[in-house]
Amino acid sequence: MSISSLAMTAKKVIDAAWENGPSYDLASQAAFALESAQLLQSPETAAELEQLRKQVAELLVERHTTNEALSDAAKQLRANRDQIAELEARLAEYERPVDEDPISFALTPGAEAAVDRLTRMLAPTQALREDPLPHGSRVLPTGGVS
Numbered sequence: 746m747s748i749s750s751l752a753m754t755a756k757k758v759i760d761a762a763w764e765n766g767p768s769y770d771l772a773s774q775a776a777f778a779l780e781s782a783q784l785l786q787s788p789e790t791a792a793e794l795e796q797l798r799k800q801v802a803e804l805l806v807e808r809h810t811t812n813e814a815l816s817d818a819a820k821q822l823r824a825n826r827d828q829i830a831e832l833e834a835r836l837a838e839y840e841r842p843v844d845e846d847p848i849s850f851a852l853t854p855g856a857e858a859a860v861d862r863l864t865r866m867l868a869p870t871q872a873l874r875e876d877p878l879p880h881g882s883r884v885l886p887t888g889g890v891s
Contacts, residue, residue: 754782754784755779755782755784758781758782758784759774759775759778759779761778762774762775762777
């Protein structure tokens with residue numbers, strides 16, 4: 746016959762009570778010893794323990810489900826991150842500073858007309874820039890005087 750560790754603990758408690766306790770009814774002495782060692786449970790405590798065990802089992806299932814959902818979400822986030830990196834790399838192939846862009850641009854007729862108007866308006870001021878100032882100074886293109 747095999748005995749559980751809990752039953753072995755109860756046996757030891759009972760043996761100690763019988764050896765060292767008063768000499769009255771052995772069943773009462775055994776019950777008192779088990780109660781003193783907190784090895785007895787009330788029906789309410791046993792029912793509460795069973796309910797708690799069920800809750801723990803439910804929480805373990807919920808945790809497993811949550812972990813699977815988190816794992817799936819993490820996989821999707823990694824896939825999205827990789828896709829974004831790939832798209833950014835592809836986009837970077839097309840992004841160049843304007844001065845490095847090999848495409849030449851042509852002005853529309855409206856833009857050409859606007860350039861002509863600006864040229865006519867600025868031409869007199871450009872001539873002033875090239876005229877010498879008194880004492881041999883010149884107007885610099887930045888607007889300063891040399």
